[in-house]
Amino acid sequence: MTVDVRFGPIRASPSSAPSRRHSSMRACAVAPTHTSARIAARRHRSAALPRRSFAPPSGRAFPRALHASASSSPDAPGAMVAPFVDHSSQSNYPAVKVTHADFDVSVDFERKEITGAIVLRAEVGDAPADELVLDTRDLAIASCAVDDAAVAFEVQSEPHPVMGAALAVKLGRSYPAGATLSVRIEYSTSPSSSAVQWLRPEQTAGGSHPYLFTQCQAIHARALYPCQDTPAAKLTYAAKVTVPDPLTALMSAIPTASESIPGTSRTTFAFEQKVPIPPYLLALAVGNLESRAIGPRSAVWSEPETVEAGAFEFSETEDFLTAAERVAGPYVWGRYDLLLLPPSFPYGGMENPCLTFVTPTLLAGDRSQAHVVAHEIAHSWSGNLVTNLTWEHFWLNEGFTVFIERKIMHQLYGKSVFDFNAIGGLMELKETVDRLGATHPHTVLMPTLEGGVDPDDVFSKVPYEKGFAFLVYLEHMASGRSDADADAANGTEAFAAFLKAHFERSKFGCVTSEGFRASYAEAFPEANEKVDWDTWLTAPGMPPVDVGAYYDGTSAALSGDLARKWHLCDVLGVGTPDRPPGAAKSDVEGFDSTRVDHFLLSLLEYRGGTHPLSLAVVKSLEELYGLGAYKNSEIRCKWLQLRLGAGDATALEEAADMVKSQGRMKYLRPLYRALRLYKDGGRAFAEKTFEEARRMYHPIAEKMVASDLGL
Numbered sequence: 163m164t165v166d167v168r169f170g171p172i173r174a175s176p177s178s179a180p181s182r183r184h185s186s187m188r189a190c191a192v193a194p195t196h197t198s199a200r201i202a203a204r205r206h207r208s209a210a211l212p213r214r215s216f217a218p219p220s221g222r223a224f225p226r227a228l229h230a231s232a233s234s235s236p237d238a239p240g241a242m243v244a245p246f247v248d249h250s251s252q253s254n255y256p257a258v259k260v261t262h263a264d265f266d267v268s269v270d271f272e273r274k275e276i277t278g279a280i281v282l283r284a285e286v287g288d289a290p291a292d293e294l295v296l297d298t299r300d301l302a303i304a305s306c307a308v309d310d311a312a313v314a315f316e317v318q319s320e321p322h323p324v325m326g327a328a329l330a331v332k333l334g335r336s337y338p339a340g341a342t343l344s345v346r347i348e349y350s351t352s353p354s355s356s357a358v359q360w361l362r363p364e365q366t367a368g369g370s371h372p373y374l375f376t377q378c379q380a381i382h383a384r385a386l387y388p389c390q391d392t393p394a395a396k397l398t399y400a401a402k403v404t405v406p407d408p409l410t411a412l413m414s415a416i417p418t419a420s421e422s423i424p425g426t427s428r429t430t431f432a433f434e435q436k437v438p439i440p441p442y443l444l445a446l447a448v449g450n451l452e453s454r455a456i457g458p459r460s461a462v463w464s465e466p467e468t469v470e471a472g473a474f475e476f477s478e479t480e481d482f483l484t485a486a487e488r489v490a491g492p493y494v495w496g497r498y499d500l501l502l503l504p505p506s507f508p509y510g511g512m513e514n515p516c517l518t519f520v521t522p523t524l525l526a527g528d529r530s531q532a533h534v535v536a537h538e539i540a541h542s543w544s545g546n547l548v549t550n551l552t553w554e555h556f557w558l559n560e561g562f563t564v565f566i567e568r569k570i571m572h573q574l575y576g577k578s579v580f581d582f583n584a585i586g587g588l589m590e591l592k593e594t595v596d597r598l599g600a601t602h603p604h605t606v607l608m609p610t611l612e613g614g615v616d617p618d619d620v621f622s623k624v625p626y627e628k629g630f631a632f633l634v635y636l637e638h639m640a641s642g643r644s645d646a647d648a649d650a651a652n653g654t655e656a657f658a659a660f661l662k663a664h665f666e667r668s669k670f671g672c673v674t675s676e677g678f679r680a681s682y683a684e685a686f687p688e689a690n691e692k693v694d695w696d697t698w699l700t701a702p703g704m705p706p707v708d709v710g711a712y713y714d715g716t717s718a719a720l721s722g723d724l725a726r727k728w729h730l731c732d733v734l735g736v737g738t739p740d741r742p743p744g745a746a747k748s749d750v751e752g753f754d755s756t757r758v759d760h761f762l763l764s765l766l767e768y769r770g771g772t773h774p775l776s777l778a779v780v781k782s783l784e785e786l787y788g789l790g791a792y793k794n795s796e797i798r799c800k801w802l803q804l805r806l807g808a809g810d811a812t813a814l815e816e817a818a819d820m821v822k823s824q825g826r827m828k829y830l831r832p833l834y835r836a837l838r839l840y841k842d843g844g845r846a847f848a849e850k851t852f853e854e855a856r857r858m859y860h861p862i863a864e865k866m867v868a869s870d871l872g873l
C-alpha cells in the first residue's frame with residue numbers, strides 16, 4: 163500500500179553545509195515519543211500472550227501443525243528451506259493449503275453484514291491431515307461441510323487479541339498427503355469487522371446511497387472471510403456478490419457478469435481472479451459507482467460526482483504501466499482499474515489486483531500526486547505477483563515497490579526526478595527514525611513479529627524508505643564502481659536484468675530476505691562480499707551506508723536552500739527578524755506544488771519538531787508566499803503542522819477541518835500529533851476533535867490515532 167512516498171521536491175538534505183551528501187544530515191536525536199513507548203508497551207503485552215490461548219470444547223489442544231512443515235515457496239536458488247513460520251497467523255498452512263475460494267455472498271447495509279457461503283478448495287501437505295485450521299476475527303460461523311458432508315468445527319473460545327479466533331474444521335477422517343478436498347463454510351461478518359467500512363449516505367460524495375469498502379492488509383482478511391491469513395497461502399478466487407439496486411459491486415478481480423434477481427431490487431455481480439493472490443489482496447467495494455475509460459486497459463471508477471476529476475488526475479496511468487513493464491516484465495493481471503474511494507479511506511492507495519483503491523486526497527487538480535498511482539502499479543509485481551512470505555519481510559513488498567515506482571518516474575521524467583524523490587524519501591526516513599528513536603525495534607528493516615505483534619503497529623516508512631535505500635545500495639555495489647558519487651540511480655544493465663529475473667523466477671510465489679540475499683549473492687558474488695546484510699536487515703536506525711551520497715541534489719537545492727534561509731533567519735524561534743534579507747514573493751515563482759511541498763518538508767526537517775518557527779515568521783511566510791491558498795493536501799498538511807508548532811491559533815480550526823473531512827492516516831496522524839502538542843490546551847482540543855470525527859474513520863485509522871493520542 164502507499165504509506166505515501168512522495169514525488170516531493172528536495173535538496174540532498176537541509177543541512178547547513180552546501181553539500182549534496184546526506185552524511186551532513188543534521189543529527190537530531192529525539193527521545194522516543196509517547197507513541198513509540200506505547201507501541202513498545204503493547205508489544206511487550208502481546209508478547210506475553212500465549213499464541214493459542216484457547217482450549218477447544220473437546221479439551222484437546224489444537225495441533226501446532228503450522229510450524230511443523232516446510233515452506234513450499236521459498237524463492238531463491240540455493241536458499242535454505244526453513245520450516246514455515248508466520249507469527250501473524252494461527253492457520254495450519256502448509257499442513258493443509260487452501261488454493262481456491264468460491265464466494266456466494268450478499269451485502270446487507272441495514273444489518274451491516276456480509277453473509278453467505280465460501281467454498282474452499284484445499285490440498286493436504288506432506289503428511290496426512292484430519293483438520294483444516296483457518297483464521298477468523300469476529301466472524302459468525304453457521305456451518306461447515308467437507309466434500310458435501312456436514313462436519314464438526316470449533317472456534318477458539320478466547321480469541322487472540324491480535325490474531326483473532328482460529329476456526330478448526332474437522333475433516334471427518336484422515337486425508338492422505340496430497341489429497342484434495344472441498345470445504346464449504348456458511349458465515350457472516352460482524353458489523354464491527356476490522357476489514358469493512360460501512361458508510362452512511364451522508365459520508366459519501368453523492369449523499370444519497372450507502373457505500374462499503376474493505377481493507378485487508380495486513381491481517382484483516384480474517385475479519386472478512388475465513389482464510390489462511392498468511393501471505394504465503396496464495397489462492398485464486400471467484401465470487402458472486404449480491405447487492406441492493408442501484409449499487410455496483412467491484413472486486414480485486416475481473417468482472418464477468420451481472421444479473422438482476424427477478425422479483426427483487428437486487429443484483430448479483432460475478433468476478434474471477436485467476437492469478438493466485440495472498441488472502442490480504444481480496445477486496446470488495448459497493449456503492450453508487452460509474453466509470454470512465456482512461457486507457458486501453460484502464461478505467462477510473464468512483465461516485466459520479468468525482469469521476470471526471472479522477473479521469474483527469476490519473477490520465478497518465480497507461481504511461482506508468484508501460485514504463486513499469488519495461489522495468490519489471492509483463493503485466494499479468496489483464497485490467498488495471500482505479501477506484502477513487504470516499505474520503506475516509508485510510509491509505510494513499512491499496513494495490514488490490516486489477517482494481518487499485520485510491521484516496522480522493524490525491525485529487526490535487528494538477529496531477530502532482532500521480533506518483534501514488536505509479537506506486538500502486540509497481541505493486542503489480544512486488545507484493546502482488548511476488549509477495550513477502552510473512553509480514554516480517556514487508557520491505558520486500560514496499561522497498562521494492564518504491565524502487566520500481568521511482569524507476570517509472572525516472573523513465574518518464576528523468577534522473578533528476580528520481581534523485582529528487584529519493585532525497586525526499588531519505589528525509590522522511592530520517593524523520594521517522596528521529597521520532598521513533600534510533601534504537602527502536604520498529605526501525606529495523608526486518609522486524610520480528612514473534613509473540614503476536616500486530617503488523618499494523620509496526621507499520622511506518624521504514625520498510626519503504628530503508629528498503630528502497632538498501633536496493634539503491636545493492637544496485638550501486640553491483641555496478642562495481644567504488645566512488646561514492648557514482649551514478650547509481652541510473653542503474654546498470656546487470657541490475658536491471660537481475661530485477662526482471664527476480665520477478666520472473668518468483669512470480670505467483672513468495673520471497674524472503676534470506677532467499678533474496680542468496681539470489682543476489684549468486685548474481686553478484688564479488689559485490690555481495692562487501693555487503694553487510696546482517697546490519698542492513700537487523701540493525702535499528704538509519705541505514706549503515708550513506709546512500710544520499712549517490713543522489714544529485716541540484717534539483718532539490720532550490721526549494722531546500724530557500725527553506726534554509728528561513729530557518730537561519732529564525733533559528734531560535736524568536737522571529738527577529740521575521741524574514742530573511744531579500745525575501746520576496748518572487749522566491750516561489752515557478753515553483754510547482756511538489757517544489758512548494760519540498761520547501762515545507764525541508765522547513766519541518768530543519769525544525770525537527772523541537773524548535774518551532776516563531777509566529778511572526780509564519781505570518782511572513784503566508785504574506786509573501788500565500789501558502790494557505792494551496793489545495794494540494796500534502797502542502798496543506800505540512801503548512802498546518804508548521805503553523806500549529808508556531809502557536810498560530812487560527813490553524814486549530816483549519817486542522818480540525820482537515821482531520822474531519824478525510825481519514826487518510828498520512829494526514830491524520832501528524833495533524834493529531836501537532837494538535838496534541840499545541841502549546842495552549844492542545845491536548846483537550848485534539849481529544850475533542852477526535853471524539854467528533856472518529857465515527858467517520860476506518861477502524862484501522864481510528865485505532866492508530868487513538869494510540870497516538872494516548873487514549
Ligand SMILES: [Zn+2]
Nearest residue numbers: 163164560563
Ligand atoms: Zn505500497
